[in-house]
Amino acid sequence: MSRELKASEDLENTYVAERVAYLLPQFEALAPYKLNQRKKGVPNEDLLGWERLAAIEAKNLKINYPDERPEDEKEYGTALRQITALKKALKFAAKTDLKDRALVNPVNTIITHFGEALSYQFASYKERQNSRYRDTVKERRQKENRIYIDLTNSLKFAHNVLTDIKNDEDANWLDVSCAIALATGRRMAEVHLSASFEQIDEYTVTFKGQLKGKNRRVRLGDKAVSVRDLPFKIPTLISADLVCFGLQWLDDKGKRFEPDEDPERVNRRFSKTLNEACKSWDIFPADERTYHKFRAAYLRAAIVNDGNVDPYDFIDFAKDVLGDDDEATINAYKRYEIKPGSLTRI
Incomplete structure (x- = not known):
């Protein structure tokens, strides 16, 4: 047997x-x-x-x-x-x-x-x-080693996927997950466990559920608040309404864990499948296409969309929108540049 x-x-x-x-x-x-x-x-x-x-x-x-x-x-x-x-x-x-x-x-x-x-x-x-x-x-990140990335095809596809589910049409949950990751820059375990989004305007949401450094407490007004409970105002690359709907859709389809579960369960259950699904999203060179790289694409596009951020001096901006104090990781994203003519928001 x-x-x-x-x-x-x-x-x-x-x-x-x-x-x-x-x-x-x-x-x-x-x-x-x-x-x-x-x-x-x-x-x-x-x-x-x-x-x-x-x-x-x-x-x-x-x-x-x-x-x-x-x-x-x-x-x-x-x-x-x-x-x-x-x-x-x-x-x-x-x-x-x-x-x-x-x-x-x-x-x-x-x-x-x-x-x-x-x-x-x-x-x-x-x-x-x-x-x-x-x-x-x-x-x-030296100039001669920089890589130009084009988000056009992926943003159009992500927008279509999220629009389809909003219109009650079928979609692959893997595509929905990747679309949300690209549109918001959130980590896999945040998308599938801890994140919550609340729409502020057409391309802005309040995000809660930051996982990295989640046990760290920061001052919010006169209180010390866990980073995981701290609200972050973040831009989106796709309509905030579609992004919020997409996250709820994943929940309704049973593709999210309860927020108090161990985030490692997300990695064990979804990591291999989602990283394989990323191979068809053509933002990065074929050997660099992973779920986490959506975070880099999101940041570089968000910098362009903001219009007031130096494309090579964006540490503070990155900390705000990514909720991440890891400057080494943020500096690694300097390797990528948005290709002229690429869509950065749709």
């Missing part, structure tokens, strides 16, 4: 699942002890502290996800991604899998210290990776 395949949203990161199953009981056993005992361990109880557990985990990661390059070139990219996944999975498991719910706060504190210690073990590799990325970005 053939083995039934799991639905894509149920696929597990096996390594992370196994490590969570081992580590979480260790952290729960440490939780009742004093701070230094949590760190160093309790020898007479045969309990390792989070410091030693982090060192062991670092060794395991290097064994399971080796980097075969010379030591001065190693980056351990896969291991670094697994560290991020492991920290998130531990935090999530602490909410649901502890035997004693009263220990959730000390366990979360241990997880935080463990995660910091584990990341520290890979700090030099992460810095090397970041340095290479910065060098790549700097090289790519």
